[in-house]
Amino acid sequence: MSRVRQSLPFRRAATAAVSLGLLAAACSGVVATTTSARDLARAQQELRRGSATKGDVTRLLGVPDGRGEALLPGQEGGPREVWVYQTLRAGPIGQPAARAQMQAVMVFFDADRFDGMMGWSSDDKLVIRSTEDAGSVR
Amino acid sequence: MRRTSKRGRRSAPRLVLLLCAALLGCGTTTYGVPPDVSRLAALRRGESTKADLLLALGEPDGRGAARLAPALPREDVWVYQSVRTHGVLSVHMESEMLLVLVRDGRYEGHLWLPSTIDASLR
Numbered sequence: 001m002s003r004v005r006q007s008l009p010f011r012r013a014a015t016a017a018v019s020l021g022l023l024a025a026a027c028s029g030v031v032a033t034t035t036s037a038r039d040l041a042r043a044q045q046e047l048r049r050g051s052a053t054k055g056d057v058t059r060l061l062g063v064p065d066g067r068g069e070a071l072l073p074g075q076e077g078g079p080r081e082v083w084v085y086q087t088l089r090a091g092p093i094g095q096p097a098a099r100a101q102m103q104a105v106m107v108f109f110d111a112d113r114f115d116g117m118m119g120w121s122s123d124d125k126l127v128i129r130s131t132e133d134a135g136s137v138r
Numbered sequence: 139m140r141r142t143s144k145r146g147r148r149s150a151p152r153l154v155l156l157l158c159a160a161l162l163g164c165g166t167t168t169y170g171v172p173p174d175v176s177r178l179a180a181l182r183r184g185e186s187t188k189a190d191l192l193l194a195l196g197e198p199d200g201r202g203a204a205r206l207a208p209a210l211p212r213e214d215v216w217v218y219q220s221v222r223t224h225g226v227l228s229v230h231m232e233s234e235m236l237l238v239l240v241r242d243g244r245y246e247g248h249l250w251l252p253s254t255i256d257a258s259l260r
Binding site for chain 2 (some may be wrong): 030031032033034064065066067068069070071072073074075079082084085086087088090106
């Protein structure tokens with residue numbers, strides 16, 4: 001009887017370990033992803049500097065993930081609005097080295113009109129490695 | 139023997155709570171401190187010094203350089219960055235990047251880029 005009682009915590013720990021293992025196994029191969037990457041080529045082709053509106057930008061790139069501001073050299077007046085778009089796809093989750101694809105796009109406005117854009121994206125060669133002391137991105 | 143058994147009974151709900159927390163996404167990771175961009179309004183282009191910048195925004199997280207057009211001189215770039223993620227199975231990420239342009243030791247401009255994205259597992 002006492003042997004049975006002593007083994008209860010062990011059994012619970014073993015059950016928890018197996019459950020976590022199953023959870024980890026279930027997560028392997030799964031990727032974390034945001035909305036799809038934006039079509040920058042199409043946006044560059046269709047958006048006209050000085051005439052395209054915020055509605056045009058939203059139609060082509062969607063609702064921005066953030067709204068910031070820019071005060072750049074040579075720019076007169078105060079800061080101007082910048083819309084930020086970001087996408088991320090990383091995985092597989094639970095693996096020691098996951099791969100990531102990222103895209104960042106900034107759209108500049110001048111008095112509510114499209115004034116230019118800047119963007120970049122990474123391919124899936126970006127590897128996120130788990131280390132013992134901290135995560136690192138290479 | 140009784141004590142061991144009670145401890146075992148107590149640990150089970152805690153474990154379940156921890157698992158639920160993990161599954162519901164209660165993990166929060168923070169990197170850096172969001173810059174106080176309201177203080178940018180106090181800076182004057184071509185006038186505010188590096189000391190003014192340090193007083194307003196603190197020590198930058200990184201430094202770089204930029205040349206935005208052939209006609210423009212090279213600028214130093216001070217970088218302030220913060221990232222906050224929340225969740226495990228559905229990740230909510232808030233990030234802020236502030237690039238401050240410094241020319242000849244004086245504030246020349248800035249680029250503030252905040253964003254909030256949600257990533258789900260697929």
